[in-house]
Amino acid sequence: MARRMKAAERRTSIIAVAKILFADKGYHGVSVDEIARRVGVSPAVLYQHFASKEALYEGVLDSIAAPRETYVEAALNGPDDFASVLSRMTHVFIDRVEQDPDYFRMELQSALEGGTEAKRFFASRWQSIADYIEYSLRELALVQRVSVVNERTATLLYQGLIREAVYNKCILNSERYKEVTLQELVRQLLQLFFHAVDYKA
Amino acid sequence: MNTIQHELDASGLNCPLPILRAKKTIATLSSGDVVKIIATDPGSVKDFEAFCRQTGNELISSAEADGKFEFQIRKN
Numbered sequence: 001m002a003r004r005m006k007a008a009e010r011r012t013s014i015i016a017v018a019k020i021l022f023a024d025k026g027y028h029g030v031s032v033d034e035i036a037r038r039v040g041v042s043p044a045v046l047y048q049h050f051a052s053k054e055a056l057y058e059g060v061l062d063s064i065a066a067p068r069e070t071y072v073e074a075a076l077n078g079p080d081d082f083a084s085v086l087s088r089m090t091h092v093f094i095d096r097v098e099q100d101p102d103y104f105r106m107e108l109q110s111a112l113e114g115g116t117e118a119k120r121f122f123a124s125r126w127q128s129i130a131d132y133i134e135y136s137l138r139e140l141a142l143v144q145r146v147s148v149v150n151e152r153t154a155t156l157l158y159q160g161l162i163r164e165a166v167y168n169k170c171i172l173n174s175e176r177y178k179e180v181t182l183q184e185l186v187r188q189l190l191q192l193f194f195h196a197v198d199y200k201a
Numbered sequence: 202m203n204t205i206q207h208e209l210d211a212s213g214l215n216c217p218l219p220i221l222r223a224k225k226t227i228a229t230l231s232s233g234d235v236v237k238i239i240a241t242d243p244g245s246v247k248d249f250e251a252f253c254r255q256t257g258n259e260l261i262s263s264a265e266a267d268g269k270f271e272f273q274i275r276k277n
Contacts, residue, residue, distance in 0.1 A: 068216070068244060072251040075217035076224060085217065128244075131215045 011049045011059075014039050019060045023102035026109035027057055027118045054117050061121060064103045066096040071128070082136045083194055083201060086158075089129060090186060094166060098182050101170040108171070130155045137197060147198035154197050161189040203261055203273060206234040212241045212269070219245050220252045223274065227258060230276045235261065238272045245270050 005013070017038045021030040032053050036046045050056035074088040097104050110118030137151040168174040169182040177185060209226050211219035219240045226236055238249070246263060249272045253260040261273040 068247055069251040071216065072220055072248050073255055075220055076252065076255055080221060080225065085221065089217065128216045132217060135214070135218060 007049070010039075010041070010045070014041075014046060014049055014056070015060050015063050018056055019064065019102050019106075022057060022060055023105040023109070026106075026113045027053075027115050028113050029109075032056070057118060058121060061103065061106065064096070064100045065125065066092050070096075081201060082140060083190075083199060086129075086133065086136075087187070087190055089132075090162060090190065091183065093129075094162065094182055094186050097166050098170055101166075104166055104170060108167075126159060130159065133158055140199070145200045149197050154193075157196060158193050161193055162186065165189055203235045203275070205237045205273065206230060207236045209236055209238045211245070212239055214240070215242045216244055216248050220248050223249070223252060224256070227256070227274065227276050232276055235273055235275050238274065240270045240272070241268060243270070245272075249274070 014035065018030075018035045021035055021038065024030075032043050032046060035056070036043045039046070046056070050059055070092050071089055074092045075085055078084055078088055106118070107122045110122055133155045134151040137146055137149065137154055140146040141148045141151075165182060165185045168177050169185065180188075207226055207230060209222055211222055214222070219238065219242065223236070223238055230236060240249075242248075246265075249260060249263065252258075253274060257277045259275040259277060261275050262271070264271050
């Protein structure tokens, strides 16, 4: 007789299956019934673990996104200057996405679908780092350590650089950049970013 | 009752700014001194728990009222 799955194992297997389906078809492209069928349980069993489809989606993202504590650790462990902190936090993000690109696929899917729940989740994930850049650039401009730039536009520049690097390396597996690691590519892009805002260490 | 040697208002700031400010402030204090930190980011609760775990300082209290979070941390 097959051993009944323990609750934690069942939850893990639901997340694993849901992750693949959400990454492939987006939030709206997959139903709870389909996820349950693929896991081999009834929808009722799935709802015992996740109160709603939205809760399941968040559970999947939480399982693959870097935990908040990892960002805290990155922020604290090393020099406090803007470039060092931003570099360490960026590397936490890209290392995690490289480990599991489904996170980024889900972000792309959510942008195309335009659903509010998923979009809100990803916006909040970017917000910390965006706020950090905006706030730091404003402060650094006061002491002439960066040029006076529109800090919101500069933040968009940063996000564009990092997203594009991840997109080329982890989603497209682009031939053009195959000789360079994601980490090295991002290191170079960050240098270009700091140069663009005329950052003085 | 803990005597508060320093207050840090991190209202309106999101991670990592409150913890970076706290790190800088605590560096100026003596061992045993207490800093009170005010924050508005709900994520700061977990952040300051992690902050204390990683820096070895003591989180004496963590409370919330009217959307503001107050932390008291003793430098080790």
